[in-house]
Amino acid sequence: xxxxxxxxxxxxxxxxxxxxxxxxxxxxxxxxxxxxxxxxxxxxxxxxxxxxxxxxxxxxxxxxxxxxxxxxxxxxxxxxxxxxxxxxxxxxxxxxxxxxxxxxxxxxxxxxxxxxxxxxxxxxxxxxxxxxxxxxxxxxxxxxxxxxxxxxxxxxxxxxxxxxxxxxxxxxxxxxxxxxxxxxxxxxxxxxxxxxxxxxxxxxxxxxxxxxxxxxxxxxxxx
Numbered sequence: 001x002x003x004x005x006x007x008x009x010x011x012x013x014x015x016x017x018x019x020x021x022x023x024x025x026x027x028x029x030x031x032x033x034x035x036x037x038x039x040x041x042x043x044x045x046x047x048x049x050x051x052x053x054x055x056x057x058x059x060x061x062x063x064x065x066x067x068x069x070x071x072x073x074x075x076x077x078x079x080x081x082x083x084x085x086x087x088x089x090x091x092x093x094x095x096x097x098x099x100x101x102x103x104x105x106x107x108x109x110x111x112x113x114x115x116x117x118x119x120x121x122x123x124x125x126x127x128x129x130x131x132x133x134x135x136x137x138x139x140x141x142x143x144x145x146x147x148x149x150x151x152x153x154x155x156x157x158x159x160x161x162x163x164x165x166x167x168x169x170x171x172x173x174x175x176x177x178x179x180x181x182x183x184x185x186x187x188x189x190x191x192x193x194x195x196x197x198x199x200x201x202x203x204x205x206x207x208x209x210x211x212x213x214x215x216x217x218x219x220x221x222x223x
């Protein structure tokens with residue numbers, strides 16, 4: 001598992017270790033099912049085992065890793081059934097977040113959403129799948145943080161972290177990127193208009209179609 005050296009030594013070392021491990025998992029190395037060896041990670045990052053142990057437990061809490069008898073902590077395997085279940089829950093939760101934002105939209109939120117979609121257009125034009133995935137995540141995060149419901153925002157963040165593994169399967173598909181941007185634009189317009197029903201409907205439709213795209217992609221890989 002190649003890990004990047006931690007920059008400078010932040011005051012909260014555990015957070016830096018967590019961010020590095022999280023990024024590595026989302027890159028696919030370590031792979032699902034691979035053990036997260038605390039001594040080895042501590043050696044690579046040149047940090048204490050205690051800091052690594054805390055970071056690994058946070059990964060477990062976030063659903064990116066699981067504890068296995070006699071194996072310790074391993075990277076979580078998010079299969080087709082889990083992807084479907086997560087999307088079903090995300091459709092409800094993120095639809096609610098979009099509704100809440102549309103009930104009292106701030107100009108700051110509108111400006112931030114516009115900036116995210118502008119960057120997404122650039123990513124699509126340059127056929128940048130990674131850039132598309134990042135701007136998609138940014139758009140969803142902005143709505144979750146602005147919905148004025150910290151419990152809802154926390155649930156969405158956890159689910160979206162898990163889904164980033166699956167979303168990488170479809171981010172490279174040009175048609176998915178095009179349609180995804182169009183759908184998020186509809187969400188933005190509904191929020192801007194202060195139309196909660198339209199905002200919720202547009203977000204739910206976006207996640208529902210994305211679920212279908214991920215289902216197709218994962219089924220293709222399994223063949």
